[in-house]
Amino acid sequence: MKAMILNGVSDFERNRQPLELIDMPLPVPGEKEILVKVTRCGVCHTELDEIAGRTAPPHFPIVLGHQIIGRVERRGSKAERFDLGERVGIAWIYSACGKCKFCLEGKENLCAKFMATGRDSNGGYAEYTVVPADFAYRIPEIFSDSEAAPLLCAGAIGYRSLRLTALQDGENMGLTGFGASGHLVLKILRYKYPNSRVFVFSRTTEEREFARELGAFWTGDTEDEPPEKLTAIIDTTPAWKPVVKALRSLEKGGRLVINAIRKEERDKESLLEIDYPRDLWMEKEIKSVANITRKDVEEFLALAAEIPIRPEIQEYALDEANRALLELKERKIRGAKILRIQ
Ligand SMILES: [Zn+2]
Numbered sequence: 001m002k003a004m005i006l007n008g009v010s011d012f013e014r015n016r017q018p019l020e021l022i023d024m025p026l027p028v029p030g031e032k033e034i035l036v037k038v039t040r041c042g043v044c045h046t047e048l049d050e051i052a053g054r055t056a057p058p059h060f061p062i063v064l065g066h067q068i069i070g071r072v073e074r075r076g077s078k079a080e081r082f083d084l085g086e087r088v089g090i091a092w093i094y095s096a097c098g099k100c101k102f103c104l105e106g107k108e109n110l111c112a113k114f115m116a117t118g119r120d121s122n123g124g125y126a127e128y129t130v131v132p133a134d135f136a137y138r139i140p141e142i143f144s145d146s147e148a149a150p151l152l153c154a155g156a157i158g159y160r161s162l163r164l165t166a167l168q169d170g171e172n173m174g175l176t177g178f179g180a181s182g183h184l185v186l187k188i189l190r191y192k193y194p195n196s197r198v199f200v201f202s203r204t205t206e207e208r209e210f211a212r213e214l215g216a217f218w219t220g221d222t223e224d225e226p227p228e229k230l231t232a233i234i235d236t237t238p239a240w241k242p243v244v245k246a247l248r249s250l251e252k253g254g255r256l257v258i259n260a261i262r263k264e265e266r267d268k269e270s271l272l273e274i275d276y277p278r279d280l281w282m283e284k285e286i287k288s289v290a291n292i293t294r295k296d297v298e299e300f301l302a303l304a305a306e307i308p309i310r311p312e313i314q315e316y317a318l319d320e321a322n323r324a325l326l327e328l329k330e331r332k333i334r335g336a337k338i339l340r341i342q
């Protein structure tokens with residue numbers, strides 16, 4: 001099968017082609033696993049973190065990609081949850097132990113043995129992939145394969161982030177950064193919190209325009225001060241400065257949720273600008289969102305079908321994965337980027 005593989009940690013500034021197209025043997029599913037013929041795979045900012053080594057795969061070569069849509073091609077002897085040919089989705093959670101305190105409390109996203117698709121196991125930048133059947137999802141029929149792919153990470157993690165903000169309808173919500181996840185969160189907000197005003201901070205005019213088209217109440221640069229204080233803010237940027245600015249815009253008792261697997265180091269000194277009485281006192285909170293549970297994915301897919309959410313997508317061929325990642329890095333974003341595989 002054809003696959004785009006990453007052979008080691010790489011610097012995009014020096015190497016614009018970190019992924020290599022190769023032919024590799026078809027994976028064989030274990031007894032509780034299914035072999036999935038991949039049709040679409042979403043491109044996520046986390047792939048950039050993996051390539052740069054901020055969240056490095058434990059072994060190489062590795063096939064990236066964790067927003068996978070495909071059809072069940074083969075099943076292990078104890079993997080009969082899906083029919084052959086049935087459409088399934090695979091998300092970031094590849095497996096968790098199922099036995100530890102966190103798993104038993106429904107926090108499998110925090111399991112010490114958490115394995116991530118496309119980092120700890122081969123993912124979806126390939127014609128086929130393998131996953132434990134218990135970690136695959138049925139996809140609501142109303143979505144095309146391309147529409148469904150970004151729901152599996154950008155959408156589901158956005159949904160989890162929104163839940164962690166504990167926002168109530170009518171309260172002001174801020175989004176810093178407006179990529180694949182932000183635009184899906186805005187669509188959820190418009191449906192579930194119709195009386196909340198959404199304030200979007202973004203460095204690019206294109207993203208700000210896009211946010212206004214989707215119903216943002218106010219948009220501005222990361223540096224701008226919004227006209228009203230915000231009860232909750234979700235940060236999806238890779239940088240620190242937006243975090244510091246967001247704390248300034250937060251209402252007393254408000255919560256900032258950081259939806260980023262890793263932050264880049266380059267503007268870390270911005271943190272020294274935090275002024276305790278102005279930016280943190282008055283019970284302001286900062287919380288990160290880590291990974292995802294199967295319940296998040298299932299609940300979000302059902303909600304997305306109910307609304308229904310139609311993600312804005314941009315398609316690339318499998319062998320254009322390097323270009324898709326570079327454009328993501330350069331924030332040439334409108335909606336979600338998808339690899340069209342077969
Ligand atoms: Zn992702």
Ligand SMILES: [Zn+2]
Nearest residue numbers: 097100103111
């Ligand atoms: Zn566990």
